[in-house]
Amino acid sequence: MVFLAYGLLAAASQALFVTYAPVTEDAARHFGVSIGEIGWLSQVFPLVYVLLAVPAGIALDRFLRPALVVGAVLTASGAFLRLVADDFTWAFIGQAVAAAGQPFVLNAIPGLAVGYLAEKHRATGIAAASSATFAGMVLGYLLGALLPGENHIRTLTLITALIAMDAGLCLVAALRLPPRARPESAPATSGFRAFRVALGNRHVRRLCAVVAIPMGTFIALATFVQPLLAPAGVSESTAGLILALTMIAGVIGCAVVPVWADRRGREVQVMGAAIAFTAGACLHLVLVPSTPMAFLMLLGTGFVLLPALPIVLSLSERHAPEAESTAAGLVWMAGNLGGVLLATAVGLLVTRPAIAFAVLSAATLLALPALHWFRRLDTTAP
Template identity: 75%
Template sequence: MATLDQTCSETAGTDHRPARSQWTVFLAYGLLAAATQALLVNYAPVTNDAARHFGVSVTAIGWLSQVFPLVYVLLAIPAGLLLDRFFHVALIAGAVLTASGAFLRMVGDDYQWALVGQVVAAVGQPFVLNAIPGLAVRYLADRHRATGIAAASSATFAGMVVGYLLGAFLPGEDHIETLTMVTALIAMDAGLCLVAALHFASPTGSPDGVPPVGGLRAFRAAFDNRYLRRLCAVVTIPMGTFIALATFVQPLLEPAGVGESIAGIVLALTMIAGVLGCAIVPVWAERRRREVQLMGAGIAFTSVACLHLALVPSTPMAVVTLLGIGFVLLPALPIVLSLSERHAPDSESTAAGLIWLAGNLGGVLLATVVGLLVASPGLAFVALAIATLGALPALRWFAALDRSGAAA
């Protein structure tokens, strides 16, 4: 690890660029990012089974997922600062924490150890997810960075696919221990792959001759950036809506006759749609400079979809609306991360931390509201529909600044 960061420091301040993009590192990183999200949703598709298995309430099981955005709110900025200063050490620390938390849940087959393990894994998550723009800067040619950020973001949603599919195919109280073990092995293997890939790859330092910064300098550079502040305002509500849906959609749909296995499959298909959307939409939008329009369409569709789930809850409606949300809303994340890398090139990991912080803060707030309304699914979906619409003024606010900057 020291060798990796020594290599980075030796290349800092130079205008080195990779002769070719090193996609092997991105593949290994994608496995780790997927593992973090599989842990996040590990118990979401089997909420009721897990509640019975551990002898706790449905709301308590929801906290096994909600702890991830809550910890992210606390650690997003410190993780971003450490990544900007000690990129490889911080990223590997995130991998170690992720795997360690996954295995801690196996110490005892009870809710307390499950919560402790989820908290430790949640501490590792900011070090992993904040690294996306920095990884693109260090290992991809400039022309490939938007594609790399989209691919890495897709991997996070692919991890949710894995988590939901595991829950769908291993339902029942007797399979909770199996789910825990499988995701622990995935986290360990993914972490080992990333360490190996970083060891054999050659980081190129900072792009465009901009030296890496850290500490308060990086935070000030990111926080003083008007574009970044407005991007944070844009991403808070949509990402919060998605986190709330991913956490509680199974118990919200159960009164409409959507069982745990079906809900798990629908959520997995939603994530698959998100993976496809992240692989296609951001690249198309970046080439045509249509990022704002596509994010607006995703926000509007999500609000209408939540309203439909409130009025006509059913399995077919859940399939249509949630798959649509996956395809049109989830690509907003890589779009925003790509925009943040473009507007904050001297502190990309801290900028990513602010973006993720805003989104996870929205997740904590909206998931808490939905958790309180879980006994009234229609009211919960209406609340999400109204909240999601609140992102449109923030998007127009950013678009106005973006247009004025382009004109200047």
């Protein structure tokens, strides 16, 4: 019950994140601002995450349920603040408040797995919770595809606000169920000591290095793929459909790939394949930009790349069991920092899609040395 309610809130949080991404040009016309400014309605989420990831992780390690309630309240409040006035200023304020709730929601995945699942089911639970976050993006992109046009922006905002409120209420009700006792072999660490433990863990630090660029590539694509594909003749509604199907492929991948990799000890190999495929997909969009190529490459990227996140979260929980939420916060922070940097770079190149996709392809390949660095540590550790 707790995991189901959590999944609803995680999905709602990500639906807010991508609300305006599939209707970038319509939202720009509706609010009377540039496409780059609309991009900031999504980019504020990774930016705020970078600032609050560690404090949220520390709070979750010490007060799991109250901190999750804070996340639910901020998420729903931000969603409704966007409705105060039908202008860009209130849209941005609401997005920023909802973004402040996101670290309290997403950092909780490993802590919930430890608190409510037996050890043998934790990898599956983390994969399922991660799938819910991507399902929220699916919902956001589908809503954008089903409600195109600048006259539907207000309706889109209202629908996602109602979803966030209902999901938050469900989670608050479900959290009345207390977590199970933590095993003595993994006593909880709280406060700044949890931060020192997580940051001092070499496995966690190297996982942060691995996840930063690929997750940043995905955030940049999720934010700007619609205007990047427009010169190739891809309509706004088609781009929204592509993004929605990409997320559906990611949800399916998260349900299958991390569990398979965990059972066979192939986590590193799976992440390496995902990084290589993503770089190749971006390169294909440089050489053959078209609607069929966008469908093929982005759906493949969703299926192989998005499962890398639950794999990394599962590895971080395994290597830092006494500070799992703080370790997850560091991982998410690294990924969102990569998202801020790469999305900003792509935003500057949004009128030159070939260069933008080439930059993403080259940047993504830089994650392979970091993955090799982690693998060397993992294979030499006692």
